[in-house]
Every structure is written in C-alpha cells, then in structure tokens.
Amino acid sequence: MRAPIARLSPFNLGNRMKTTRDDQTISGPSSTESSSLVRLASPLEQGRAAWKREHVAVVLGVHVLAMLALVPWLFSWTGVAVGFAGIFCFGTLGINIGYHRLLTHRSFKCAKWLEYTFALLGVCCLQGATIRWVAMHRMHHQFSDKEEDPHSPLVSFLWAHLEWMLTEQKNRSWLVTYDKYAPDLIRDYFYLALDRKGTWFFVWAAHTVMFFVAGFGVGTLALGGSLVGGLQFGSSLLVWGAIVRTVAVWHITWSVNSLSHVSGYRSYETADQSRNNWFVSLISMGEGWHNNHHAEPNSAAAGHRWWEIDPAFSVIRALSLVGLVQDIVPVRGHIPRVQAKPVERLLAIIDTDGNRKEVRFDEATPDDHSRSLPTDDQDSSNSRAA
Numbered sequence: 400m401r402a403p404i405a406r407l408s409p410f411n412l413g414n415r416m417k418t419t420r421d422d423q424t425i426s427g428p429s430s431t432e433s434s435s436l437v438r439l440a441s442p443l444e445q446g447r448a449a450w451k452r453e454h455v456a457v458v459l460g461v462h463v464l465a466m467l468a469l470v471p472w473l474f475s476w477t478g479v480a481v482g483f484a485g486i487f488c489f490g491t492l493g494i495n496i497g498y499h500r501l502l503t504h505r506s507f508k509c510a511k512w513l514e515y516t517f518a519l520l521g522v523c524c525l526q527g528a529t530i531r532w533v534a535m536h537r538m539h540h541q542f543s544d545k546e547e548d549p550h551s552p553l554v555s556f557l558w559a560h561l562e563w564m565l566t567e568q569k570n571r572s573w574l575v576t577y578d579k580y581a582p583d584l585i586r587d588y589f590y591l592a593l594d595r596k597g598t599w600f601f602v603w604a605a606h607t608v609m610f611f612v613a614g615f616g617v618g619t620l621a622l623g624g625s626l627v628g629g630l631q632f633g634s635s636l637l638v639w640g641a642i643v644r645t646v647a648v649w650h651i652t653w654s655v656n657s658l659s660h661v662s663g664y665r666s667y668e669t670a671d672q673s674r675n676n677w678f679v680s681l682i683s684m685g686e687g688w689h690n691n692h693h694a695e696p697n698s699a700a701a702g703h704r705w706w707e708i709d710p711a712f713s714v715i716r717a718l719s720l721v722g723l724v725q726d727i728v729p730v731r732g733h734i735p736r737v738q739a740k741p742v743e744r745l746l747a748i749i750d751t752d753g754n755r756k757e758v759r760f761d762e763a764t765p766d767d768h769s770r771s772l773p774t775d776d777q778d779s780s781n782s783r784a785a
C-alpha cells in the first residue's frame with residue numbers, strides 16, 4: 400500500500416521555518432519518500448545567500464514602471480493587443496519553447512538561425528542571460544525540491560516565485576556552474592556574447608525602445624503628423640506592449656516554479672513535489688503540466704493526456720510540419736504512473752490459454768502482476784503494466 404501523497408498548499412509552505420534533521424525528510428527516489436512533506440531552510444536565513452541589489456532594483460523598478468498602465472493617457476487597445484500578442488511571441492516562443500524546451504532540454508532540433516531567434520525572443524523577457532537561465536533550470540531538474548534546488552517552494556512559496564532570483568548564493572562560482580550545467584552553451588559565442596557585461600539587459604532595453612519608436616512612427620502618421628498623438632501611441636505600446644507584458648511573462652514563468660510545485664495533481668511518481676496545474680497550464684501555454692515534465696524532462700510535449708492542452712507543443716509540431724523543426728523527442732512513459740486505489744483497479748491478464756481475463760488488483764497474485772496488461776485508467780499512449 401502506498402503512502403498518501405501529502406497535500407501542499409501555499410499556506411502550509413508560507414512560513415519559512417528552519418528545520419532540523421529530526422523533522423526534515425529528504426526526498427528519495429521512491430514514491431513513498433517523494434510524497435513526504437519536506438521543509439527546507441531558507442538560504443537567506445542560513446547565510447548561504449544574500450540579496451542581490453541590482454536584481455531587486457530591476458524587478459522592483461519594472462513592476463513600478465508597469466503601474467504606468469493605470470494612467471488613462473497611456474492606454475490604447477492596440478497596446479493591450481500588442482501586449483497579449485507579445486506574451487505569445489516572447490513568452491511562449493522565447494521562454495517556453497526557446498529557453499526551456501529547446502535550449503535546456505534539447506527536446507527538438509532546428510537550424511541555428513531559428514535557435515538564436517528563439518533565444519533573442521527569450522532575452523526580451525528580461526529573465527536573465529540564456530546560459531544562466533538554462534544552467535539554473537538544469538540544476539532545478541537535478542535537485543528538484545532538495546536543498547540544492549535553486550527555487551523549491553519547500554523553502555517558501557515566495558522564495559520559489561521570485562525571492563530566489565533576487566539573491567545570490569555566496570559560494571557559487573558562475574564559471575564552475577556554467578561549465579557543469581551549460582557546457583553546450585558556453586561553447587557558443589552567441590550565448591557568451593549575450594551573457595557578457597549584461598548584454599542581455601541592453602537587448603531587452605533596446606527592444607522596449609523599438610516598441611516606442613514603432614508606435615511613435617505609426618501614431619504620428621495615423622494622426623496626421625501630430626507629435627502628441629505619436630507620443631501617446633508610442634508610449635502606450637511601450638507600457639502595454641513591452642513593460643506590462645514583461646511583468647506578465649515574469650509571473651507566468653515564475654508560477655511554473657511556484658504554483659506547479661504546490662498545487663495540482665500528480666500523474667507520475669517523480670521524486671519531487673511537481674504537480675500538473677490547470678491554471679498554470681492555461682496561462683503558460685502548457686508549461687503547467689509540470690509533473691509530466693519532471694517525469695520526462697526531455698520530451699517536447701508537456702501534456703501527456705489528450706485533454707492536457709499543450710499549445711507550445713502544437714507550435715513545435717506545426718514547425719516540424721513545415722520542416723523548421725526535426726527530431727522531436729517523444730513521450731516514452733517509462734516513469735511509473737501514480738496508481739489509483741488498489742481496490743478500484745482491475746488487472747487485465749492473459750491466462751495460459753491466451754484468453755484475456757480481469758481480476759481485482761487486491762486479488763491478483765504476484766505472478767499475475769508480472770503478466771498484467773495496461774488497465775483502463777492508464778493513458779493509452781504511455782500505458783505500462785502495473
């Protein structure tokens with residue numbers, strides 16, 4: 400009998416309590432251990448990390464700038480539409496498909512020009528240099544919900560959502576980290592150039608200016624040469640199309656790290672607290688199927704059941720249909736699925752005469768288990784014997 404999976408919520412993870420070894424259970428590889436509730440001490444309180452002033456200033460500053468959206472003079476429906484389009488263009492193509500599924504997990508292949516395009520779109524989301532993002536996310540997968548995890552909500556919900564990136568680990572050498580977690584990217588001058596001297600930040604800043612210039616140009620022409628009209632339209636595109644959109648994509652990405660490790664259902668018995676979260680999946684174009692993703696990080700598809708909608712994967716498939724994407728890594732289904740209650744399950748068994756018969760799970764002999772067939776509660780594409 401498996402232990403029940405611990406229910407986590409933002410509330411029981413909210414207080415950053417320090418733990419001792421006595422009341423702390425370290426996640427292990429088995430399903431029982433992975434479902435144990437673990438609390439991790441805050442690296443800040445432990446003195447292992449310190450606030451990074453530049454990061455705090457940028458995150459705070461851009462949030463304050465986004466408040467300009469409340470100024471009626473800066474509103475335009477075009478700006479709002481451009482903002483929504485930007486969430487897809489920069490967030491989904493840049494972060495979700497580019498930074499995450501392509502560069503971190505290499506779940507498909509494409510030409511270099513397309514890879515760099517995805518990366519540049521990701522840079523325009525102000526989530527850090529490509530190499531650092533990839534290294535941190537690979538580290539997250541290696542140590543998910545353990546002490547070395549850069550952003551586990553087992554420290555606190557806020558830590559996982561944004562605090563972790565406002566701090567710097569005191570003993571971390573970025574050279575060593577890059578070499579260990581992103582050796583493929585540090586050999587590419589394109590990514591090195593983006594990383595060097597904060598180039599990625601200036602790329603983001605330059606793209607926000609381009610939004611203003613484009614809006615100013617269109618606004619001036621459309622309004623018969625009125626400078627005020629151009630200023631108003633350019634500013635609305637800057638605020639809504641670039642600043643507000645940057646903040647929106649931030650919180651969408653951060654929700655994958657926080658909400659999807661706290662709330663939702665589990666399909667796979669992974670050694671972490673990852674969850675499949677409907678809300679996060681909807682706002683992130685499929686990234687919220689995070690338990691699926693932790694079970695198969697390299698698979699291009701995060702949605703494993705037909706109703707787990709994964710628009711980002713649909714984009715990847717569409718790109719493959721027109722020949723822009725190749726070698727999509729499929730879902731293999733090699734991680735055990737979370738089981739239903741034993742008494743509710745039936746084993747389909749082929750007996751010695753080759754006939755199919757069904758017996759209750761709790762009535763089956765160990766020998767029956769070894770020759771059972773997939774049951775109805777398991778997805779056909781990924782089913783495996785119980």
Ligand SMILES: [Zn+2]
Pocket residue numbers: 539543655656660673689693
């Ligand atoms: Zn995760």
Ligand SMILES: [Zn+2]
Pocket residue numbers: 499503504536540692696
């Ligand atoms: Zn991942």
